[in-house]
Amino acid sequence: MFSKACKYAVKATIYIAVQSGQNTRTSLKDISAKIDSPEAFTAKVLQVLVKNQVIESLKGPLGGFFISNEAAKLITLSHVVYLIDGTETFNSCGLGLKECSECRPCPMHHKFQRIRSELKEMIEKTTIYELVLKVGEGESFLM
Amino acid sequence: MFSKACKYAVKATIYIAVQSGQNTRTSLKDISAKIDSPEAFTAKVLQVLVKNQVIESLKGPLGGFFISNEAAKLITLSHVVYLIDGTETFNSCGLGLKECSECRPCPMHHKFQRIRSELKEMIEKTTIYELVLKVGEGESFLM
DNA sequence: CATATAAAGGACAGTTTTGTCCGAAATTAT
DNA sequence: ATAATTTCGGACAAAACTGTCCTTTATATG
Ligand code: FES
Ligand code: FES
Numbered sequence: 001m002f003s004k005a006c007k008y009a010v011k012a013t014i015y016i017a018v019q020s021g022q023n024t025r026t027s028l029k030d031i032s033a034k035i036d037s038p039e040a041f042t043a044k045v046l047q048v049l050v051k052n053q054v055i056e057s058l059k060g061p062l063g064g065f066f067i068s069n070e071a072a073k074l075i076t077l078s079h080v081v082y083l084i085d086g087t088e089t090f091n092s093c094g095l096g097l098k099e100c101s102e103c104r105p106c107p108m109h110h111k112f113q114r115i116r117s118e119l120k121e122m123i124e125k126t127t128i129y130e131l132v133l134k135v136g137e138g139e140s141f142l143m
Numbered sequence: 144m145f146s147k148a149c150k151y152a153v154k155a156t157i158y159i160a161v162q163s164g165q166n167t168r169t170s171l172k173d174i175s176a177k178i179d180s181p182e183a184f185t186a187k188v189l190q191v192l193v194k195n196q197v198i199e200s201l202k203g204p205l206g207g208f209f210i211s212n213e214a215a216k217l218i219t220l221s222h223v224v225y226l227i228d229g230t231e232t233f234n235s236c237g238l239g240l241k242e243c244s245e246c247r248p249c250p251m252h253h254k255f256q257r258i259r260s261e262l263k264e265m266i267e268k269t270t271i272y273e274l275v276l277k278v279g280e281g282e283s284f285l286m
Numbered sequence: 287c288a289t290a291t292a293a294a295g296g297a298c299a300g301t302t303t304t305g306t307c308c309g310a311a312a313t314t315a316t
Numbered sequence: 317a318t319a320a321t322t323t324c325g326g327a328c329a330a331a332a333c334t335g336t337c338c339t340t341t342a343t344a345t346g
Contacts, residue, residue, distance in 0.1 A: 001144060001232050001259075004304065007239040014250060027322070041305050047324065060313025061321045077251070089144055096150040097286065107157060107274035107283040108220070115262050116144075122254050131250035140250040143240060147334065170292065184335050190294065203343025204291040 006084040009045045011035040011142045013080055016055055016065045017072040017132045025064030036143040045084065052083050072132060077123040090120040149227040152188045154178040154285045156223055159198055159208045160215040160275045168207030179286040188227065195226050215275060220266040233263040 002010075012031050019026040028046065032039040046065060049055045054075055055067045067075075093100035094112040102109075134140040145153075155174050162169040171189070175182040189208060193200045197218055198210045210218075236243035237255040245252075277283040 001237055004239065007237075010251075011238055011249075029322090038305055040307075043323075044305090044325095050323090057323060058313075059311070059321085059323045060315095062314065063312085063322050065323090094144055094150075095154055095285075096147065097284065105283050106154075106285065107277045108153075108269070109283065111265050111269060115258060115265060118261070119258050122258060126251070126254060134250045140248050140252065141240065142238075142249065172292090181335055183337075186293075187295090187335090193293085200293060201343075202291085202293045202341070203345095205344065206292050206342085208293085 001089075002081065003085050005041070005045050006081055008035065008037040008042050009049060009080050009084045010077065011037070012042060012046060012065075013049065013055060013067070013075075013128055014131050014135060015142055017067050017069075017128050018135050020066045020072070021069065021132065021136065025058065025062065025066045027064045031065065034142060048083055049080065054079055054083065067128075069129070073127055073129040075128045077126045077128070077131075078120075080128075081123055090116060090123075144232075145224065146228050148184070148188050149224055151178065151180040151185050152192060152223050152227045153220065154180070155185060155189060155208075156192065156198060156210070156218075156271055157274050157278060158285055160210050160212075160271050161278050163209045163215070164212065164275065164279065168201065168205065168209045170207045174208065177285060191226055192223065197222055197226065210271075212272070215272040216270055218271045220269045220271070220274075221263075223271075224266055233259060233266075 012035055015031055015034050016026050019030075028039060028043055031037075031046075032042045035042075046055065046057070050057045050065070054071075055065050057063070057065050091100065093106050094108055094116065095106040097104075097106050100106075100109065100113070105113075131140075135142060155178055158174055158177050159169050162173075171182060171186055174180075174189075175185045178185075189198065189200070192198045193208070197214075198208050200206070200208050234243065236249050237251055237259065238249040240247075240249050243249075243252065243256070248256075274283075278285065
């Protein structure tokens with residue numbers, strides 16, 4: 001469904017936002033420990049998020065990754081997912097036809113398209129902040 | 144969502160069933176031409192389906208792949224998908240937690256699990272025969 | 287039996303994804 | 317300034333997925 005890179009990206013963003021909520025920057029080491037991900041690989045993924053201004057970073061001692069509370073409220077799951085995995089999964093034919101269209105559908109289209117839309121809507125409407133709240137309240141977990 | 148191998152497998156099975164409906168066996172060459180897939184790679188995928196009795200095959204002249212009408216009515220999309228891609232996508236945590244559970248959920252669980260269930264139910268309840276009918280009626284296409 | 291045809295199966299190659307390593311650059315504290 | 321810390325960036329390695337080629341096996345036909 002989502003690539004590993006994407007899962008790491010989402011979990012990392014959530015964790016960074018949780019920490020930023022208490023005004024502390026988070027180091028790569030801390031992140032990968034708390035979301036159970038390979039450190040160097042996670043670094044690559046985070047670089048993409050930084051470059052695209054989903055999160056911010058600062059080098060040096062006391063450095064690390066962070067995200068403002070306001071940003072976390074604006075940024076959705078889809079922002080992260082589309083950056084890492086692209087949009088194909090959410091727009092293309094489930095059986096691999098070159099075009100997914102109502103007028104020339106694959107045999108699965110009618111049923112598939114509905115579910116794909118729901119998934120798309122879900123990631124587009126869910127903000128990182130929403131997810132942060134659940135983790136903060138101890139209702140949910142990142143590893 | 145589904146791997147390429149899986150997409151080829153599903154489309155091939157449908158096409159084979161369409162042809163078997165008119166009592167003709169289908170050659171690999173014909174299949175990959177009609178579903179727009181690489182021949183040799185498709186062969187590998189079909190071997191798995193034959194070995195697991197989703198479809199049948201016969202060697203030699205007049206040989207090819209086929210599936211009985213009754214089998215096509217019993218076999219679901221999930222049969223094919225699970226054989227090629229496995230069941231992980233439909234049972235595991237969308238964010239990669241080792242367990243997907245209500246009592247120890249990831250922050251996305253509540254929303255994700257619902258959609259994943261719908262997808263799972265869709266592939267488990269949709270028979271190959273259903274899809275064959277749509278193709279037969281010219282309502283849908285395989286390439 | 288000889289021949290032609292088509293799937294089966296093994297080996298291998300290319301591409302993408304995932305993961306590691308290490309030096310460079312930036313920042314802080316001493 | 318120097319040293320320590322932490323991200324950045326490039327190169328590389330391993331694994332998984334996708335794709336190809338070629339030989340073997342089974343079947344039908346003359
Ligand atoms: S055409 Fe296949 S999902 Fe729309
Ligand atoms: S725990 Fe993540 S989807 Fe269920």
